[in-house]
Amino acid sequence: MTRKLSRKPILGYTDRTTVKLDFDGELFRKVKYWADRAMKHFRLGGYVILKSSRDHYHVVFNKTESWERNTQIIAWVALLSRNAGLKKWVLMQCIKGASTLRVSSKREKASPRIVFSEGKQDQEIATFKRWRRLIKKVD
């Protein structure tokens, strides 16, 4: 059986004001624990957890923050959670100067889907969902 080659690039959502996290190789309950802890510690209002693939999760928080504050939050979570994938992701976002989360499918992985939400969803999460719909339409 031959695998169909998809010559498509990956589409993602990028901005500086949404606090996002990318947990690789982490259990759902731990992702939820860190999302809860970050939300309470930095008063981020609410969050959604998206399942990217098995044991890979994305977290998007509701409150609009500056890029300086954003990097402070994601670096805090990366350091305390000791997740190697998250640490690497944070460094890459700092180099770019904006954070990106994948929205489209990637090789055999489906596009990330929302599996859990908590708290307010009216600011950055609402915007994220709107852009996610647009990107999925393009994809």
Next chain:
Amino acid sequence: MKSENWRNRGKVFVSRDEHGRFKTWRAVPAQSAFRSDYGAKSVAIYGYASIDWGRRSRRYEFHGNGRDIFRAVRLALRIVPKDENRYVTVSAREFLMHPYRYGKEGYWIDKEIES
């Protein structure tokens, strides 16, 4: 022109004559208008792509309205960022008007990449 804070208009530039009588006014543009990239939401298109030979990671970041982004992404599937500038942040409308300023004909490659 001096800036004043009006109750109904917010911060405005106002010109007055020597007696302090009002002449003209104009609104002060919002800070976000000066820093359009700051806080702008954008769509990232990234992956490995090839133009003539070899494969290198490349990336577009488009900001703008939905219709322009939709068209820019479609165009970006066959016009990939040039070797000279592989990481391009541009408004979708600007890319649609001058696609060959930012990219060249090429193709994206199905290969694992980090975001």
